[in-house]
Amino acid sequence: xxxxxxxxxxxxxxxxAVASGDEAAFRALxxxxxxxxxxxxxxxxxxxxFEADDVVQDSWLRxxxxxRQFRGDSSFSSWLNGIGVRVTWEAIRRRRPLIALVADDEPxxxxxxxxxRLDLEDALRxxxxxxxxxxxxxxxxxxxxxxxxxxxxxxxGTSRSxxxxxxxxxxxxxSSYERMAK
Amino acid sequence: MNxxxxxxxxxxxxxxxxxxxxxxxxxDDRIAEEHTVRALREAGLLVASQRRPVKRLALVGGAIAxxxxxxxxxxxxxRALAASAADREASAAQSPAIQVQQAGTAYVSAxxxxxxxxxxxxxxxxxxxxxxxxAAATSLALVNPNDPVAHRIRTSLGNDATSxxxxxxx
Numbered sequence: 001x002x003x004x005x006x007x008x009x010x011x012x013x014x015x016x017a018v019a020s021g022d023e024a025a026f027r028a029l030x031x032x033x034x035x036x037x038x039x040x041x042x043x044x045x046x047x048x049x050f051e052a053d054d055v056v057q058d059s060w061l062r063x064x065x066x067x068r069q070f071r072g073d074s075s076f077s078s079w080l081n082g083i084g085v086r087v088t089w090e091a092i093r094r095r096r097p098l099i100a101l102v103a104d105d106e107p108x109x110x111x112x113x114x115x116x117r118l119d120l121e122d123a124l125r126x127x128x129x130x131x132x133x134x135x136x137x138x139x140x141x142x143x144x145x146x147x148x149x150x151x152x153x154x155x156x157g158t159s160r161s162x163x164x165x166x167x168x169x170x171x172x173x174x175s176s177y178e179r180m181a182k
Numbered sequence: 183m184n185x186x187x188x189x190x191x192x193x194x195x196x197x198x199x200x201x202x203x204x205x206x207x208x209x210d211d212r213i214a215e216e217h218t219v220r221a222l223r224e225a226g227l228l229v230a231s232q233r234r235p236v237k238r239l240a241l242v243g244g245a246i247a248x249x250x251x252x253x254x255x256x257x258x259x260x261r262a263l264a265a266s267a268a269d270r271e272a273s274a275a276q277s278p279a280i281q282v283q284q285a286g287t288a289y290v291s292a293x294x295x296x297x298x299x300x301x302x303x304x305x306x307x308x309x310x311x312x313x314x315x316x317a318a319a320t321s322l323a324l325v326n327p328n329d330p331v332a333h334r335i336r337t338s339l340g341n342d343a344t345s346x347x348x349x350x351x352x
Contacts, residue, residue, distance in 0.1 A: 021229035023219060030215055035206035042207050057218045064227045120199050139192065139200045164190055 007031065011076045019067050030060065033077050037084045043136045044088045046125045055091050059084040085137065085151045092129045123173045131166035138163050289314065312339060 006014060006028035017025030037059060042052040063083050070079055124132055133152065137143040138159075143151070145159045152159070192200070222228040289311075296307040319335035326332070 018228075021227065023223075023228045023230065026222065026228055027215065027219065030218065031211070034211065034214070035208050039205050039207035043203075053214055053217075056214065057221060060218050061221055061225060061227070064222055065225070121203065139197075140203055167190060167192070 012072070015067060015070060015076060018064060026064065029076075033080055034060075036077060037081055040081055040136070040141060041084050041088050043121075043124065043140065044085070044133050045092065046127075046129070046132055047121075051091060051095075055084070055088050058091075059087045062087060081141075082151060089133065089152050092133065120170070120174070123170050126173060127166055127169055131162045131169060134159055134162035135166035135170070139167075289318075315339065 006017070006022075006024045009017075009025070009028060011029065011032075014025040014029045018029055034056060038052060038056050041055045041059070042049065045051050045055065059080065063080050066083075070076065124136065127135065134148055137148045137151070138145070145156045145163075148154075148159045149156045219228060223230055292307075293311055296304060296311065299307065315335060316339045319332040319339070322329055322332040323336065
């Protein structure tokens with residue numbers, strides 16, 4: 001990957017340049033913030049790589065389209081990830097009919113891996129979309145219930161409920177696989 | 183004991199397990215970046231870099247200018263070489279009579295300047311002028327042994343065999 005002079009510029013310099021359509025500035029901003037955005041999106045989506053690539057691209061399109069609205073009240077990374085959360089949630093809501101055969105509240109019962117063990121990342125992938133989304137935002141990313149509710153367009157109580165169920169499901173899955181491993 | 187307990191709040195171990203999850207995930211960054219840039223261009227949110235055409239134009243212009251400079255410099259150098267060669271040829275072709283005339287003019291001019299010089303400069307200059315005149319008369323006698331002017335100069339300045347060796351050439 002070729003480095004450009006813009007790669008060393010701070011976000012405060014790059015953001016107005018991107019707003020003016022500066023491609024080099026955008027590439028610098030993209031390279032700086034995409035790994036974290038992709039990590040968040042990929043985890044929310046349950047590890048679907050191709051879907052994550054589309055969501056990351058859509059998130060950037062939306063972010064650049066509204067970059068003049070970025071006031072700098074938070075870091076650019078937080079602002080971008082907020083957009084990423086909304087775009088990911090929209091993608092999850094769109095795909096729900098395709099996976100309706102799986103009950104929303106039940107963890108997916110995929111067979112254990114060959115080692116007979118399950119790590120936290122695997123367990124997160126097996127959670128229902130809503131539970132995984134909330135637990136990722138709350139316990140991995142550190143969002144509060146109010147912010148989660150606002151980002152996803154759900155009630156705060158719903159967010160709390162999803163989190164509680166997600167934690168119970170994670171504990172159950174990890175305990176189960178731990179017993180299997182013994 | 184599993185890292186997740188039955189309590190609803192996270193234990194320190196559970197919190198640590200979440201914190202230990204990697205936050206940055208790389209993918210095929212180059213391809214994804216190009217797709218995103220293309221999509222942004224198509225949406226009119228990014229302007230295709232203007233630097234490249236400008237840079238390309240500048241490179242072409244620079245190359246043309248450099249070629250012109252090299253060509254001009256080469257032409258001038260060639261012309262200078264030709265002129266220098268012509269000068270050398272002209273100098274070589276110059277007749278001995280003209281060379282004697284030019285040398286005589288220079289000699290007389292130097293003597294005029296010597297007449298205006300200080301006494302300290304005049305004495306060695308006079309010796310050099312006399313020796314040159316004697317040598318010139320001797321050389322002239324070789325050209326024409328019967329030349330009366332050369333004869334009188336050699337007679338008046340003395341015609342010893344070592345006189346030629348006293349000429350100081352600058």
